[in-house]
Amino acid sequence: DQQVKQNSPSLSVQEGRISILNCDYTNSMFDYFLWYKKYPAEGPTFLISISSIKDKNEDGRFTVFLNKSAKHLSLHIVPSQPGDSAVYFCAASEQGTYKYIFGTGTRLKVLA
Amino acid sequence: ETGVTQSPTHLIKTRGQQVTLRCSSQSGHNTVSWYQQALGQGPQFIFQYYREEENGRGNFPPRFSGLQFPNYSSELNVNALELDDSALYLCASSPGGGDGTYEQYFGPGTRLTVT
Numbered sequence: 001d002q003q004v005k006q007n008s009p010s011l012s013v014q015e016g017r018i019s020i021l022n023c024d025y026t027n028s029m030f031d032y033f034l035w036y037k038k039y040p041a042e043g044p045t046f047l048i049s050i051s052s053i054k055d056k057n058e059d060g061r062f063t064v065f066l067n068k069s070a071k072h073l074s075l076h077i078v079p080s081q082p083g084d085s086a087v088y089f090c091a092a093s094e095q096g097t098y099k100y101i102f103g104t105g106t107r108l109k110v111l112a
Numbered sequence: 113e114t115g116v117t118q119s120p121t122h123l124i125k126t127r128g129q130q131v132t133l134r135c136s137s138q139s140g141h142n143t144v145s146w147y148q149q150a151l152g153q154g155p156q157f158i159f160q161y162y163r164e165e166e167n168g169r170g171n172f173p174p175r176f177s178g179l180q181f182p183n184y185s186s187e188l189n190v191n192a193l194e195l196d197d198s199a200l201y202l203c204a205s206s207p208g209g210g211d212g213t214y215e216q217y218f219g220p221g222t223r224l225t226v227t
Contacts, residue, residue: 004154006154034215036218041220042220042221043116043118043202043204043218043219043220043221044155044202044218045218046215046216046217046218049215089154089155091154097168098143098145098160098162098167098168098206098214098216099145099157099160099168099170100145100147100155100157100216101157102147102154102155102156103154104152104153104154105153105154
């Protein structure tokens with residue numbers, strides 16, 4: 001039972017344009033969501049998080065949107081840069097459990 | 113500030129053997145989690161340790177066990193290795209403690225191959 005789903009295995013975007021990565025979840029108890037970026041031969045790097053009490057969180061070029069009623073979150077990267085090319089994982093947790101449930105990842109390729 | 117480190121980087125073992133993987137937490141972090149990432153999948157939670165006690169466990173059999181030491185470093189032990197145990201093993205540390213959630217910071221992982 002995949003509680004966190006990233007239905008797009010890959011995405012290609014032109015440099016300078018917007019990248020939108022999507023994530024759906026099924027467990028209504030999840031109240032904390034994160035995005036991680038992973039380069040080959042490295043561990044996942046924390047990008048941005050959002051609590052369920054918010055619907056948007058912004059950090060520089062990265063913005064995460066949360067739609068609780070649809071159980072959907074998205075990561076927007078504007079403008080996209082070639083260095084953003086990586087696999088992006090979304091993760092969710094219930095408050096206090098510290099256990100993250102990860103999606104299967106979306107491979108983003110930003111074309112120069 | 114030193115990040116999360118893991119050793120070894122790569123390891124090849126034979127089915128039935130035992131393996132120990134090691135992790136040093138980021139300075140100031142008292143919670144360590146271990147994840148298994150199979151090829152093409154997201155990381156799957158194995159277990160977590162908080163102040164030397166197991167604080168939660170995922171759907172992994174008892175042959176996966178762990179330890180956390182007073183300096184908050186940690187070990188993952190896997191007994192009776194199976195071919196399906198071949199994966200990237202990730203350690204993550206966080207400040208932890210109390211209610212709420214904290215970002216977890218990952219090490220580079222140990223690539224285990226079981227033949």
